[in-house]
Amino acid sequence: MTSFVGPTSVGHPVRLKPDLQEAIQTTCAYCGVGCGIAAGVKDVDARLINVAGDYAHPANFGRLCSKGTALNETLGNSDRLLRPRINGRDAFWGEALDAVAAKLADVRATHGPDAIAFYVSGQLLTEDYYVANKLVKGFLGTANIDTNSRLCMASTVVAQQRAFGEDVVPGCYEDLELADLVVLVGSNTAWCHPVLYQRIKAAKEKRGTKVVVIDPRRTATCEIADLHLAIRPGSDAALFNGLLCWLADHGALDASFLALHTAGYSGALNAARADAGDMAALAIRCGVPPADLQMFFRLFAKTAKTVTSWSQGVNQSSGGTDKVNAIINCHLATGRIGKPGAAPLSLTGQPNAMGGREVGGLATQLAAHMQIEDVGARAAIARFWQARELPAKRGLKAVDLFDAVARGEIKFLWIIGTNPAASMPDAERVRAAIASCEFVVVSDCVSDNDTLRHAYIALPAQAWGEKDGTVTNSERRISRQRALVAPVGEAKPDWWALAQVARRLGFTAQFNYAKPAEIFREHAALSMLGNDVGKPRRLFDLGALATLSDDVYAALAPVQWPLRAGTPAAGPTVGPTVGPTSVGHPPASNSRLFTDGRFMHSDGRARFIAIATHMPAHATRDNAPLVLNTNRLRDQWHTMTRTGSVPRLVRHADEPLLEIHPADAQALNITDKGFVEIKSAQGRALFRSEVTSRQRQGEVSAPMNWTRTIAPASCVNTLVNAACDPQSGQPEFKHTPVSVQPWQPSLEAVLIVREPLSLPQADYVVRNGAEGCTRIRVACAEKPPSLLSWLHAQMQQVVGSETQLRWLLREDAAAGRAALACFSGDALIGFAALQLQGSPARTGWLQKLVQKGVLDDGDRLWLLSDLLPPGESPCSRQICACFQVTEQTLRDAVRGGCRTVDALVARTQAGSKCGTCLPELAVLVEAGQLRNALQSSPGIAAQSV
Numbered sequence: 005m006t007s008f009v010g011p012t013s014v015g016h017p018v019r020l021k022p023d024l025q026e027a028i029q030t031t032c033a034y035c036g037v038g039c040g041i042a043a044g045v046k047d048v049d050a051r052l053i054n055v056a057g058d059y060a061h062p063a064n065f066g067r068l069c070s071k072g073t074a075l076n077e078t079l080g081n082s083d084r085l086l087r088p089r090i091n092g093r094d095a096f097w098g099e100a101l102d103a104v105a106a107k108l109a110d111v112r113a114t115h116g117p118d119a120i121a122f123y124v125s126g127q128l129l130t131e132d133y134y135v136a137n138k139l140v141k142g143f144l145g146t147a148n149i150d151t152n153s154r155l156c157m158a159s160t161v162v163a164q165q166r167a168f169g170e171d172v173v174p175g176c177y178e179d180l181e182l183a184d185l186v187v188l189v190g191s192n193t194a195w196c197h198p199v200l201y202q203r204i205k206a207a208k209e210k211r212g213t214k215v216v217v218i219d220p221r222r223t224a225t226c227e228i229a230d231l232h233l234a235i236r237p238g239s240d241a242a243l244f245n246g247l248l249c250w251l252a253d254h255g256a257l258d259a260s261f262l263a264l265h266t267a268g269y270s271g272a273l274n275a276a277r278a279d280a281g282d283m284a285a286l287a288i289r290c291g292v293p294p295a296d297l298q299m300f301f302r303l304f305a306k307t308a309k310t311v312t313s314w315s316q317g318v319n320q321s322s323g324g325t326d327k328v329n330a331i332i333n334c335h336l337a338t339g340r341i342g343k344p345g346a347a348p349l350s351l352t353g354q355p356n357a358m359g360g361r362e363v364g365g366l367a368t369q370l371a372a373h374m375q376i377e378d379v380g381a382r383a384a385i386a387r388f389w390q391a392r393e394l395p396a397k398r399g400l401k402a403v404d405l406f407d408a409v410a411r412g413e414i415k416f417l418w419i420i421g422t423n424p425a426a427s428m429p430d431a432e433r434v435r436a437a438i439a440s441c442e443f444v445v446v447s448d449c450v451s452d453n454d455t456l457r458h459a460y461i462a463l464p465a466q467a468w469g470e471k472d473g474t475v476t477n478s479e480r481r482i483s484r485q486r487a488l489v490a491p492v493g494e495a496k497p498d499w500w501a502l503a504q505v506a507r508r509l510g511f512t513a514q515f516n517y518a519k520p521a522e523i524f525r526e527h528a529a530l531s532m533l534g535n536d537v538g539k540p541r542r543l544f545d546l547g548a549l550a551t552l553s554d555d556v557y558a559a560l561a562p563v564q565w566p567l568r569a570g571t572p573a574a575g576p577t578v579g580p581t582v583g584p585t586s587v588g589h590p591p592a593s594n595s596r597l598f599t600d601g602r603f604m605h606s607d608g609r610a611r612f613i614a615i616a617t618h619m620p621a622h623a624t625r626d627n628a629p630l631v632l633n634t635n636r637l638r639d640q641w642h643t644m645t646r647t648g649s650v651p652r653l654v655r656h657a658d659e660p661l662l663e664i665h666p667a668d669a670q671a672l673n674i675t676d677k678g679f680v681e682i683k684s685a686q687g688r689a690l691f692r693s694e695v696t697s698r699q700r701q702g703e704v705s706a707p708m709n710w711t712r713t714i715a716p717a718s719c720v721n722t723l724v725n726a727a728c729d730p731q732s733g734q735p736e737f738k739h740t741p742v743s744v745q746p747w748q749p750s751l752e753a754v755l756i757v758r759e760p761l762s763l764p765q766a767d768y769v770v771r772n773g774a775e776g777c778t779r780i781r782v783a784c785a786e787k788p789p790s791l792l793s794w795l796h797a798q799m800q801q802v803v804g805s806e807t808q809l810r811w812l813l814r815e816d817a818a819a820g821r822a823a824l825a826c827f828s829g830d831a832l833i834g835f836a837a838l839q840l841q842g843s844p845a846r847t848g849w850l851q852k853l854v855q856k857g858v859l860d861d862g863d864r865l866w867l868l869s870d871l872l873p874p875g876e877s878p879c880s881r882q883i884c885a886c887f888q889v890t891e892q893t894l895r896d897a898v899r900g901g902c903r904t905v906d907a908l909v910a911r912t913q914a915g916s917k918c919g920t921c922l923p924e925l926a927v928l929v930e931a932g933q934l935r936n937a938l939q940s941s942p943g944i945a946a947q948s949v
């Protein structure tokens with residue numbers, strides 16, 4: 005085995021995979037951290053690949069989270085869209101592209117360019133994004149191209165433009181390790197940016213970094229928090245306004261920086277005083293103890309090396325832009341920007357939200373950070389593209405775009421790489437709008453999702469591992485995503501499909517691309533427009549990469565912009581994964597912006613923004629007394645289209661749960677894990693409850709990942725109001741007034757089938773992928789006359805009703821029990837039982853039987869019983885996705901004497917690979933310690949009880 009020479013100075017993990025000696029360096033497809041992956045192709049035809057963190061990549065230095073480590077398990081083709089479809093039938097590419105181009109030309113001629121709209125995605129590669137934006141803004145004559153990045157970080161885009169004069173992230177990930185104080189606002193970093201969380205945690209262990217978490221919920225991130233401010237939703241701008249007042253009143257300003265490099269301080273301070281000048285009133289408004297508020301203010305004031313990072317909890321608000329500026333104001337006031345360990349650092353949700361902004365993927369901007377309102381920029385880009393002219397007015401932002409679709413104003417809609425029927429607010433209205441649109445094209449890599457069901461034309465896209473291009477992560481670092489295996493079926497790159505349509509419209513010369521390197525070079529060349537050497541108008545400039553050869557593009561190592569002298573940074577694509585010093589990448593540069601205090605406004609000064617009092621768009625009321633907040637599952641990405649196909653990623657959270665505070669649950673007669681019905685002005689949904697004090701009283705929270713395709717009654721975005729930030733158009737996913745009440749089904753059942761044909765029609769249905777089979781939970785409100793007939797009918801909807809199927813049935817009507825097994829020939833293909841009988845403990849064993857198919861006598865003996873065969877372990881929630889360690893195993897280990905997380909890791913292996921579950925291990929250890937303390941001190945126990 006080759007010896008490993010790994011990083012030691014910042015606590016990076018040290019490990020070597022001997023089978024990855026010939027690894028291809030690529031990038032994770034999920035969050036904005038943009039982790040480097042070393043992929044070892046074991047069998048290209050069988051699509052067998054090993055993945056490990058790339059030690060040389062400056063985003064992760066070898067780490068990956070649970071989602072990243074499972075990327076190789078998403079390469080199967082069972083749920084892929086394999087060829088184009090027109091109106092539900094298979095079609096040839098040429099036929100589909102002809103139809104798309106003909107309809108585009110027809111709509112443009114008949115209804116004008118603004119009857120066309122594109123809705124794209126932060127999952128696209130930069131090359132795909134560039135071609136989409138060029139086609140729409142350059143050649144279709146409309147700016148109606150928006151992206152799901154509007155839902156993710158549009159508020160930060162506008163706030164950074166206001167403060168800095170350009171949409172740029174000033175800091176870099178290294179700042180999180182150099183800081184003495186890290187403030188995480190509205191960010192469950194432990195689950196949503198797990199590798200950055202691990203970097204912060206490692207730095208904290210090494211150098212004692214203080215961590216403050218500002219979030220209404222006590223999330224897993226709080227495991228490393230020295231202070232958690234569980235603020236009232238929507239009070240973040242007031243909190244940072246209050247902080248600005250405190251800094252001013254306690255001599256914590258950087259007077260020189262203020263005078264030399266900023267403008268607008270007095271106005272911002274006056275507005276802050278009017279909004280949040282009174283500490284006692286502010287503490288009440290934020291809903292936190294005054295002492296905690298003071299502790300945070302003191303800590304911030306005295307810690308020069310402070311990084312504030314935020315994510316969707318700040319952005320997804322009707323006042324998101326102001327909230328971001330309130331944070332940036334405090335960094336400007338203290339001069340904490342452009343310095344190692346001192347920066348405001350937005351954490352982008354999506355893998356290529358930054359790349360999308362670089363090419364102008366939002367309806368409100370042009371390519372390369374140029375503005376639609378800038379006549380000179382429009383003319384320069386038109387000349388560069390050989391286009392006649394670019395649209396002079398902004399296009400429709402996401403919510404407005406789908407409103408226009410609903411009104412029938414959009415006659416042609418092309419959706420690429422995203423699932424707006426589930427991910428937009430007021431999602432049922434959006435689904436209905438898409439369904440009503442005259443002509444809908446959907447490009448996606450999967451065969452089914454909430455949006456694809458309404459596509460007139462579906463185009464098969466390439467997935468991770470097949471795609472080839474670039475992405476830019478949250479710290480401005482461009483990395484290559486490289487193809488590892490051949491595309492399935494007839495899947496094509498999105499840029500290819502877009503260019504083919506453009507060429508059919510007559511723009512052959514302008515879209516004559518043969519490979520992504522050509523597109524990248526053009527994108528880089530465009531970024532130089534109007535950027536004079538020595539006096540750049542924009543920091544985003546990839547000019548040094550505009551002439552790179554195909555070979556250099558193929559070998560491009562991660563590179564951060566602004567580019568340094570000596571770029572392009574070309575390293576080998578294939579080489580031993582033996583640590584950053586020997587992998588061939590140049591040493592990672594970590595560029596910070598504004599180190600000289602010069603910003604991108606024409607006078608070189610940053611702007612303070614005066615932030616007035618902000619309240620969420622819709623207040624609670626008598627019939628909607630609780631505030632609904634949406635969150636994300638630890639092991640799932642977005643609407644689960646890829647991660648949902650990996651059984652071990654499903655087991656951490658296999659049912660939709662609504663978190664509710666114990667006091668609210670008690671007042672509403674809601675029991676833990678009972679069903680609840682949630683209603684808002686927009687819709688209704690069914691979830692199970694999770695009664696937990698992690699949730700603030702008066703508020704509830706549910707994940708956004710469940711869709712109608714997986715859990716038809718539990719798509720939380722059908723509840724979310726579509727109020728938007730007036731500046732950024734970003735929707736307020738974090739604050740919808742709702743009512744919650746218990747929902748009592750008369751029947752619950754679990755169905756386990758090898759290959760479901762469809763989902764049963766029941767009030768509550770949840771589908772989970774499992775190894776070699778699918779598990780479906782069902783509940784219905786009305787009690788049927790016959791339990792067994794009902795169960796049989798449910799099962800027939802899932803497996804079909806062919807006469808050759810054989811059924812084994814068992815019913816005890818008096819006891820309310822029924823179960824059945826379905827065989828095709830000798831093979832068991834499905835099993836169903838009322839929940840009373842098929843208790844959850846048996847589920848894992850039954851899944852194994854369905855997967856196995858042909859049963860032995862022992863299996864048959866226990867199949868329709870109520871019991872688990874001897875030697876089989878009861879099902880339990882999975883905590884560690886890497887080693888599939890269950891909660892029960894961990895609890896047993898804690899009971900068996902594991903007093904620390906390290907001991908628990910050593911005993912069970914949980915947390916020893918990607919580390920994503922470590923915060924949950926800490927909670928279990930803490931609970932065990934508390935139980936031990938109570939048991940050894942009966943007095944305390946009595947008090948506690």
Ligand code: SF4
Pocket residue numbers: 032033034035036037038039064067068069070071072073196197198199200
């Ligand atoms: S943190 Fe996880 S999901 Fe995000 S890029 Fe890294 S491995 Fe992928």
